[in-house]
Amino acid sequence: MIQEHYVPQPNQYDRSAWAIGSLYQEAQSKGGIITACFPKRNSYYQPPHMVMPSNAQPFQLINTIPLPAANGIDTTVLSFTVPQGFDGVITSITHGYTGTGFTNGSGNLTWRIRVGLRWARDLGNVTVQLGTLETPYQIYRGGILLKDSQRVLYIVNHSTSSSLSGGRIWCAAFGWYYPTA
Amino acid sequence: MIPDGFAYHSNYLQSPLDYTTFCLGQLDLLRRAAAFRPYMVQLPDDQNLILSAYSNWEYQIHFRPGSWLYGLMAMIYTSGGALTTANNQISVQISESYSGLQIFSEFVDLVTIYARQSLSDEPRIILLPEPRALPTPGDYDIEVCNLTGSNIQWRIVLLCAEPYEEVEA
Numbered sequence: 001m002i003q004e005h006y007v008p009q010p011n012q013y014d015r016s017a018w019a020i021g022s023l024y025q026e027a028q029s030k031g032g033i034i035t036a037c038f039p040k041r042n043s044y045y046q047p048p049h050m051v052m053p054s055n056a057q058p059f060q061l062i063n064t065i066p067l068p069a070a071n072g073i074d075t076t077v078l079s080f081t082v083p084q085g086f087d088g089v090i091t092s093i094t095h096g097y098t099g100t101g102f103t104n105g106s107g108n109l110t111w112r113i114r115v116g117l118r119w120a121r122d123l124g125n126v127t128v129q130l131g132t133l134e135t136p137y138q139i140y141r142g143g144i145l146l147k148d149s150q151r152v153l154y155i156v157n158h159s160t161s162s163s164l165s166g167g168r169i170w171c172a173a174f175g176w177y178y179p180t181a
Numbered sequence: 182m183i184p185d186g187f188a189y190h191s192n193y194l195q196s197p198l199d200y201t202t203f204c205l206g207q208l209d210l211l212r213r214a215a216a217f218r219p220y221m222v223q224l225p226d227d228q229n230l231i232l233s234a235y236s237n238w239e240y241q242i243h244f245r246p247g248s249w250l251y252g253l254m255a256m257i258y259t260s261g262g263a264l265t266t267a268n269n270q271i272s273v274q275i276s277e278s279y280s281g282l283q284i285f286s287e288f289v290d291l292v293t294i295y296a297r298q299s300l301s302d303e304p305r306i307i308l309l310p311e312p313r314a315l316p317t318p319g320d321y322d323i324e325v326c327n328l329t330g331s332n333i334q335w336r337i338v339l340l341c342a343e344p345y346e347e348v349e350a
Contacts, residue, residue, distance in 0.1 A: 008345055013214040020210075021247050024314035028280065112235060117272040117288035118326035124235035150287070 048178040049089040050142050055179055057086070062133065062172040063154075067099060070162045074112065077171040078154035086177040088146035090120075092138045093174070094131030095154065099167020104128040108162035111171070113144065114153040120144045136174055148180050185212065204308035211249055211312055211342045220248065220343035223336060224323055231260055231334055232271070232327040239324050241278060245343050246317040250284075252306045252340035255294040260332035268292050270329050273337065278320035284313070288326065291335060306340060315341070 044053055052058070061080055068075040077095075082088050095111045102108060105127050113120040121144070131137030146152065154171040158164070196202060211217055222242055232238055244250075255273075257265050271291040276283040294307050315321070327333050 008215045010216040011214065013210050014216040017210055017214050017217065017249070018247070021249075021314045021316065025246075025316040028316040117290065117328070118274075118324070119235055119237060119328070121237055124237065124326075147287070 044178075047142070048087070049145055052176050053178050056176040057083075057178075058174075058176040059088075060172070060174050062170070064098075064168045064170040065156075067097070067164060067167050067169060068156065068158045070158045070160055070164070072157065072160040074155045074157050076153050077156050077169055078173065080152050080173075082146045082148060082150045082152070083177055084149050085180055087148055087180050088175060088177040089142070090139065090144040090146065090152075090173045090175040092131070092136035092143075093123075093154075093172065094133055094136040095126075095156070095169070095171040096129035096132070097164070097167055097169055099164060101164055102129075102167075108159050108164055109169070110157040110159070112153075112155040112157070113173075114155060115144060115146060116150045133170065133172060136172065143175060146175075146177075201308060204310060207311040208251055208308070211251060214342070216345050217249070217342040218345060220244075220341045222339040222341065224325075224339070225336075228336075229334075231332045232325065233332050234327060234330045237324065237326045239322065242321050242323060242339075244315045244319040244321065244341060245346070246315065246319040247344045248315045248319065249312040249342045250309065250315060250339060251312040251342060252308045253294050254306050254336075254338040254340070255291050256336045257291055257295065258334040258336075260334065262334070266292060266295065270327070270333060271335050272326045272328060274324045275339075276322050276324075278322050279318060288324070291325075291337070294337070312342070 048056070059080075061078055063078040065075070065077050090113075093113070097109055107127050109127070111123075111126045111130075113123040119125075123144070152173070154173060156169045156171070205212075222244075224240060224242070225238070226240075230238070257267075257271055259265050268290055269292075272288040273291050273294070274283060274285055274288045323337070325335065325337075
């Protein structure tokens with residue numbers, strides 16, 4: 001109750017804190033402190049992760065591996081690193097199994113996409129095949145955003161309870177890199 | 182040096198040239214200011230929230246504009262409620278909603294903020310190298326990711342200095 005009626009008297013340190021805070025506020029109003037640090041950074045008329053800019057570099061990364069042992073350990077199928085000085089976006093993906101006997105959702109095979117130290121949103125535990133190499137699966141909400149120098153891993157996990165044998169796993173990611181905004 | 186809860190930590194031997202001492206030096210402005218009060222934000226706000234295996238959790242928090250963030254605390258629990266200090270379980274990123282400016286350059290292992298060598302250590306506050314102003318609109322995005330194949334619980338406490346609403350800057 002005392003605190004509700006207590007009105008502190010600002011001192012010189014408060015005024016210093018307000019002064020520094022107002023500098024941050026001013027930087028914010030001019031586009032954030034990133035703009036202040038990098039005044040000549042790239043600017044795009046449209047979001048570069050939604051509309052591919054003219055200076056973007058498209059990528060189509062595809063890889064396959066033989067079906068890994070049924071040991072429940074994550075196995076990397078496809079990995080790549082975003083080039084330095086670029087951000088990027090994965091707009092579509094596809095993954096699947098070429099052998100027979102796999103049922104979607106059975107949990108025998110699980111695919112994951114790891115971006116840096118996190119799973120791509122909603123793609124950390126996918127138990128179904130997505131897309132085909134001819135018609136990849138389009139990612140909604142603008143795709144998976146990638147940052148400068150980020151490591152991307154496309155992983156498959158073969159469950160210990162699986163009886164699958166033979167065949168290959170494919171994973172592919174499509175999108176573009178663009179100079180960091 | 183202001184003698185307070187930071188300076189008198191039972192696990193901390195004060196040295197004039199170590200990281201914490203310099204952090205406290207940077208904090209002096211806020212520690213001496215009269216029109217700011219401590220404000221601690223705990224995440225997740227639902228303490229029973231369990232982060233399921235291989236999943237992400239996103240949340241937005243609002244600070245009063247003009248606040249300052251000066252420290253962090255974190256803890257990780259197994260789904261059974263036991264504290265754990267294992268690596269590579271939870272990763273976290275905190276970024277400003279308006280500008281996208283991030284506190285960490287990349288997602289960080291929550292154990293890094295945890296800063297406990299063993300469960301018998303006292304929980305520690307990780308002080309930022311200097312307090313960080315939280316300008317208007319004061320919204321921050323928190324993204325947390327469970328890297329493991331089991332359910333897990335976690336806590337993050339953000340320690341802020343918030344201006345009194347009665348005092349006009």
